Amino acid sequence: MTTIELTALTKEYGSRRTVTRAVDDLTCTVEPGRVTGFLGPNGAGKSTTMRLVLGLDRPTCGTATVGGRDYTTLGSPLRTVGALLDAHSAHPSRTARDHLRHLAASNRIPARRVDEVLEEAGIASVAGRRTRTFSLGMRQRLGIAAALLGDPPVLMLDEPANGLDPEGFVWLRRLLRRLAGEGRTVLMSSHLMNETSAVADHLLVLGRGRLLADVGTSAFIDRNSAPRVQVRTGDPVRLRASMAARGHAMREAGGGRWTVEGATAEEVGAVSAREGIPVLELTDLRASLEDAYLALTAASAQFAAASPPTTTSPQEA
Numbered sequence: 327m328t329t330i331e332l333t334a335l336t337k338e339y340g341s342r343r344t345v346t347r348a349v350d351d352l353t354c355t356v357e358p359g360r361v362t363g364f365l366g367p368n369g370a371g372k373s374t375t376m377r378l379v380l381g382l383d384r385p386t387c388g389t390a391t392v393g394g395r396d397y398t399t400l401g402s403p404l405r406t407v408g409a410l411l412d413a414h415s416a417h418p419s420r421t422a423r424d425h426l427r428h429l430a431a432s433n434r435i436p437a438r439r440v441d442e443v444l445e446e447a448g449i450a451s452v453a454g455r456r457t458r459t460f461s462l463g464m465r466q467r468l469g470i471a472a473a474l475l476g477d478p479p480v481l482m483l484d485e486p487a488n489g490l491d492p493e494g495f496v497w498l499r500r501l502l503r504r505l506a507g508e509g510r511t512v513l514m515s516s517h518l519m520n521e522t523s524a525v526a527d528h529l530l531v532l533g534r535g536r537l538l539a540d541v542g543t544s545a546f547i548d549r550n551s552a553p554r555v556q557v558r559t560g561d562p563v564r565l566r567a568s569m570a571a572r573g574h575a576m577r578e579a580g581g582g583r584w585t586v587e588g589a590t591a592e593e594v595g596a597v598s599a600r601e602g603i604p605v606l607e608l609t610d611l612r613a614s615l616e617d618a619y620l621a622l623t624a625a626s627a628q629f630a631a632a633s634p635p636t637t638t639s640p641q642e643a
């Protein structure tokens with residue numbers, strides 16, 4: 327089992343006068359057997375952290391190890407860590423197959439792996455095309471194929487869902503779940519909250535280089551969102567008064583439905599039963615990962631929008 331371990335990892339850029347602390351005293355472990363989503367606003371330090379793990383940058387202090395070893399000391403790194411950092415890294419005049427053959431040869435990986443990963447990434451039919459003709463989604467698939475080439479126990483993917491079409495999302499989701507199910511360590515950064523919540527079991531959230539959360543995805547959503555209930559009632563006036571008396575605002579949500587803020591379905595059900603208020607429908611609203619993420623990172627976002635949109639989807643709790 328190969329974990330990624332970060333200990334007091336810190337990276338500063340710039341001169342003494344203008345220092346940017348891109349990664350700030352980061353201590354955490356990325357565990358095998360699950361997909362870990364790596365989240366954070368623009369400039370939070372996600373790519374820098376990945377570069378430090380891959381030895382592409384040197385930490386100012388602290389350490390990043392893979393399976394207990396510094397990446398730069400690994401004998402055959404591609405067989406230990408498969409990484410996608412930049413979807414445009416393939417040489418534009420090389421074909422996809424030649425790009426992978428070249429990588430395989432220089433890492434002493436059997437050539438048969440090339441066709442296997444082309445197939446796995448769904449780009450076998452365009453393997454003979456020069457990569458300059460590739461769309462962003464095709465480049466991402468090629469980058470992921472390259473990451474899989476050495477059949478590594480660790481995968482580190484920076485924004486792999488970028489540019490993928492809906493079919494690509496489904497493919498990526500299944501692939502990452504399978505890789506984690508095989509016991510591999512999968513770290514994936516993303517700005518796409520729906521995709522992240524669909525695939526990640528665990529989250530690491532960065533804000534201005536610091537670790538804001540290291541927690542399971544469901545627990546993260548629960549911790550960073552207040553309860554809300556959707557209700558349809560025969561007597562909204564009485565229910566609203568009753569909820570207001572308990573400190574919960576009740577607002578019209580359209581379609582004859584209302585939302586009660588800060589309450590659970592259990593509470594609203596108990597109150598309405600006690601007071602004889604007819605309830606026709608009652609559902610806990612589960613906040614989305616996007617809601618929870620925005621609530622947590624609002625204060626630390628470097629480039630936040632003036633008023634970020636929030637959405638909530640009704641789900642059975």
Ligand SMILES: Nc1ncnc2c1ncn2[C@@H]1O[C@H](COP(=O)(O)OP(=O)(O)OP(=O)(O)O)[C@@H](O)[C@H]1O
Nearest residue numbers: 339340346348366367368369370371372373374375
């Ligand atoms: N080579 C560099 N020289 C100077 N500053 C850098 C360098 N690389 C990154 N930074 C700075 O470090 C901080 C973290 O950047 P990084 O790219 O790691 O963030 P990120 O979380 O990956 O952002 P995004 O989501 O936009 O990709 C930013 O302030 C960035 O400007």
